[in-house]
Amino acid sequence: MIRAYAIDDVREAEAATDGFGEGELMQRAAAGVAAVAAARLDEQGGERVVVLVGSGDNGGDALYAGAELANDGRSVVAVLVGSSAHESGLEAARSAGAVVAEWRDGVPAGEVVAALADADLVLDGVTGIGGRPGLRPHLLALPDLIGDDAYVLAVDLPSGTDPAGLQRSDAVYADETVTFSFAKPVHLMPPTEPATGLLTVVDIGVAEPAVPAVERLTHADLPALWPVPGPDDDKYSRGVLGIVSGGERYTGAPLMNVTAAVTAGVGMVRYVGPRQPTDLLRSLVPECVFGEGRVQAWAIGSGLDVEHADDEQLRIAREALESDLPVLLDAGGLDLIDESRSAPTLLTPHAGELLRLARRLEVGDLDDDAVRRAPVSIARLVADRLDATVLLKGAVTAVVPPSASGLPVRTQADGPSWLSTAGSGDVLAGLAGALLAAGLSPLDAGSLAALVHGVAADDANPGGPVRAMDVAHQLGRTVARLLSR
Numbered sequence: 001m002i003r004a005y006a007i008d009d010v011r012e013a014e015a016a017t018d019g020f021g022e023g024e025l026m027q028r029a030a031a032g033v034a035a036v037a038a039a040r041l042d043e044q045g046g047e048r049v050v051v052l053v054g055s056g057d058n059g060g061d062a063l064y065a066g067a068e069l070a071n072d073g074r075s076v077v078a079v080l081v082g083s084s085a086h087e088s089g090l091e092a093a094r095s096a097g098a099v100v101a102e103w104r105d106g107v108p109a110g111e112v113v114a115a116l117a118d119a120d121l122v123l124d125g126v127t128g129i130g131g132r133p134g135l136r137p138h139l140l141a142l143p144d145l146i147g148d149d150a151y152v153l154a155v156d157l158p159s160g161t162d163p164a165g166l167q168r169s170d171a172v173y174a175d176e177t178v179t180f181s182f183a184k185p186v187h188l189m190p191p192t193e194p195a196t197g198l199l200t201v202v203d204i205g206v207a208e209p210a211v212p213a214v215e216r217l218t219h220a221d222l223p224a225l226w227p228v229p230g231p232d233d234d235k236y237s238r239g240v241l242g243i244v245s246g247g248e249r250y251t252g253a254p255l256m257n258v259t260a261a262v263t264a265g266v267g268m269v270r271y272v273g274p275r276q277p278t279d280l281l282r283s284l285v286p287e288c289v290f291g292e293g294r295v296q297a298w299a300i301g302s303g304l305d306v307e308h309a310d311d312e313q314l315r316i317a318r319e320a321l322e323s324d325l326p327v328l329l330d331a332g333g334l335d336l337i338d339e340s341r342s343a344p345t346l347l348t349p350h351a352g353e354l355l356r357l358a359r360r361l362e363v364g365d366l367d368d369d370a371v372r373r374a375p376v377s378i379a380r381l382v383a384d385r386l387d388a389t390v391l392l393k394g395a396v397t398a399v400v401p402p403s404a405s406g407l408p409v410r411t412q413a414d415g416p417s418w419l420s421t422a423g424s425g426d427v428l429a430g431l432a433g434a435l436l437a438a439g440l441s442p443l444d445a446g447s448l449a450a451l452v453h454g455v456a457a458d459d460a461n462p463g464g465p466v467r468a469m470d471v472a473h474q475l476g477r478t479v480a481r482l483l484s485r
């Protein structure tokens, strides 16, 4: 498990770190950054370094790291971009032989433009965890001024990103970020993770706070969470999943739901739907049974058009929502919920579906860009309103439990971009539904399903395009591989 901590808790943990003289943590942070920078420069045979220096302690880290690199004989230009700069850090950089330039507003001087264009490595120390989201107006041009060949190494976080990882903003995009002691939300959350690049954590001796704000499952977490059957298990004890999905128009969604659940090792699947998908399923997934019966969880809504749905499907879906069984709602099924349920509930929208649901529930005044700008915040509003866990699909998938649960957000980024293909969400719904039926909580079921779904996509065709049905067929082998690590 990778854990990230809220910024206030990080500050508190840093303040509680005693036994060091003043500035010791900064020296350790700077030494860690300098070591990583030196290694990357050696790998590429580079030696020209530009240090971007903001007005806070993050700029101080970058200046001390720049001083170390200059002392090692690298050519270092420190560009001061804030209203002030860390004094002793600046002194150290100057004494080590760094050239100091200023770009405090307006357009940069020619020497700054040339240094950025020619740099082998840019050390980004404009903002750290005290930064507000966004780049100051004069720095908006910065990302374009950095040469294409430069390796961008961010100190603690890429400048301009929201430290809490909630808001999308103008930011530096790093090839690598060196952070201290443990990850911060910015490194794991959907709108900010893409700017982070490779994440390297340097231990500077700060103790981990007690409660994480964001978690991420790794492959090593799967064996402890995956429902492995024992000798006394049978199909019922392993969990029966009821699926209400598809219709005469959308016949593929049930195929992918059911195939995914069966391949992932559910005890049994019962499908409820009209003639067409039922006939297809009878011939293509012979393990599936049909019609109502006892189940341990429901997955409802993939390819279900509520306006034109079959009456029997709607009746059973509504009864499921009123029952005390765990329910997963996907796609059209999201139109069926207006109020909180007493049983575990997992919603699996993509961004457009989340916006539609949030607007229907009137959780805020939301413009068309609201989910793109602040995905986890909107998911949280819906989670709180419905007392449900919201799994928001994307390149970084966020599984957001209601605030009252006190549980951390989980984010997963395991799949290749090839996974953004029709039917992929139907596979995820079947897989997560199978895990709910096996008794996992919505948070565990959603995050574990997101992990396995992503890894299976890569396993199915490493480095290339993948069709959703191949991901569904791959699930069992991927689970076996991860169980046997």
Ligand SMILES: NC(=O)C1=CN([C@@H]2O[C@H](COP(=O)(O)OP(=O)(O)OC[C@H]3O[C@@H](n4cnc5c(N)ncnc54)[C@H](O)[C@@H]3O)[C@@H](O)[C@H]2O)[C@@H](O)CC1
Pocket: 014, 015, 025, 026, 027, 029, 054, 055, 056, 057, 058, 059, 061, 082, 126, 127, 128, 129, 130, 131, 132, 133, 134, 135, 136, 155, 156, 157, 160, 180
């Ligand atoms: N506190 C500690 O014990 C340690 C702190 N460290 C470093 O200190 C950083 C935090 O330092 P600070 O609290 O000074 O925070 P920052 O370095 O993020 O600086 C905050 C200041 O930057 C300016 N600023 C804010 N938003 C901006 C924006 N969008 N664009 C430009 N300037 C902006 C403001 O003047 C603000 O006061 C960490 O990220 C880490 O790099 C490390 O040295 C390790 C130890």
